[in-house]
Amino acid sequence: MTQTRNVLEQPAGFQRALVGWFRVEARDYPWRRTTDAYAVLVSEMMLQQTTLAMVLERGHYVRWMEAFPDVATLAAAPESRVLAHWEGLGYYNRARHLQQAARAVVERFQGVFPATLPELLGLPGVGRYTAGAVLSFAFDVPAPLVDGNVARVLARLMDHQGEIDSPAGQRQLWQWAEALLPEREVRSYNAALMELGQRICVPGPPSCLLCPVRAWCQATEPAALPRKKPRREVVRVEEDVLVARHGGRLLMQQELGRRRRGLWKLPAVHGRKCGPLLWHGRYTITHHRVTLRLFAAAGRPVPRADESWIPETDLETLPMPSPFRRALNAVLAAHDDNRPNDPA
Ligand code: SF4
Incomplete structure (x- = not known):
């Protein structure tokens, strides 16, 4: 030896x-x-x-x-x-x-x-x-x-x-x-x-x-090896958001939190009426496992302070977390065929 x-x-x-x-x-x-x-x-x-x-x-x-x-x-x-x-x-x-x-x-x-x-x-x-x-x-x-x-x-x-x-x-x-x-x-x-x-x-x-x-x-x-401290437990979170389209615009919410400040995402449902589920999927961020669900908006929601109607032609260059980009692309691609959710 x-x-x-x-x-x-x-x-x-x-x-x-x-x-x-x-x-x-x-x-x-x-x-x-x-x-x-x-x-x-x-x-x-x-x-x-x-x-x-x-x-x-x-x-x-x-x-x-x-x-x-x-x-x-x-x-x-x-x-x-x-x-x-x-x-x-x-x-x-x-x-x-x-x-x-x-x-x-x-x-x-x-x-x-x-x-x-x-x-x-x-x-x-x-x-x-x-x-x-x-x-x-x-x-x-x-x-x-x-x-x-x-x-x-x-x-x-x-x-x-x-x-x-x-x-x-x-x-x-x-x-x-x-x-x-x-x-x-x-x-x-x-x-x-x-x-x-x-x-x-x-x-x-x-x-x-x-x-x-x-x-x-x-x-x-x-x-x-190497030995490490025990991992933090995974926390499951549900994130319900709206897909609201009107006159070639999409309602978006600007992130204000520390981690994603400056990025845009779909607005939270938070007590608003919504229509059918359009898409769901999962993503992980740090120790959070998030289930993201996209619902069609019921009618035309009134934008909250951090929300704006964004022209859909600007979406491509709008900074957006990739789970939202993927979900939105899937929904818009499906809906551009039959546009059931555009009240315009
Ligand atoms: S350094 Fe890593 S790969 Fe190299 S002998 Fe040691 S354990 Fe094996």
Whole structure:
């Protein structure tokens, strides 16, 4: 049986093995072809709570960079256009933060991205992970980063049995990330660590036989790691909304809540009379499982303070959460054939 090497005592060999593997195996992503800090920030913000497949294969990143190719363009854009371009990615605060960060770079740094940790951490929506990603991927500056993939790899390498999402667990992971960081080729090293977690040291049973750093790994039961705090219980919610059309316009409600401010959705039924059920479906947001039901309006509802009649020709560019977009598209497509619900 071969003895495991101590990665903290021999980080150089570990770093070489990891970066060597990455040179051969690295996937080609558009944000890896650039050292533009803005492009790196966009990719990192998008990938925070959205899958790689969504960002990449559905073209969100490429479309965003075409619409807002630099900080100045994003800083000057109307918020409604920014939110509309984020549609499909969810968690819209990320889009707002991205624009606020772009404005801060323009106002505080004359449009030139800062390359120090304190300055980056001062930008809206930029936490320690994102700052580390921008520093290492854009500027090749030694800066640790810990995302979900890196946390899993580190917890297994160290056979860490504590909960990684506790404050103590987080502190420990960041300490290890910092201790293992090379002084050079940080761009490749950090990207390699993340890619190892994406492709080899995956959730569930990892592919240890293919792992370039297995000589340093102390995990005895890697599939059981990392350990996390028990999940919040799923809360079921029902959301009943109206489809009210009149004279080529649709009644819409502007969201005022923190999470979806600036977006538009179908107005809530809330005590109003309604006709037949037109559509129903489910979506999940954080720990809420929502059943969305669309009812035909009975007559022409009087708009409430946060509601407006929006021309249906403007719907395409109106920022809207994607569950509503999907539901509305289905209903409008069906009704455009026989238009039973348009009193106009
Ligand atoms: S040997 Fe297995 S558990 Fe350890 S880092 Fe590699 S893939 Fe992960």
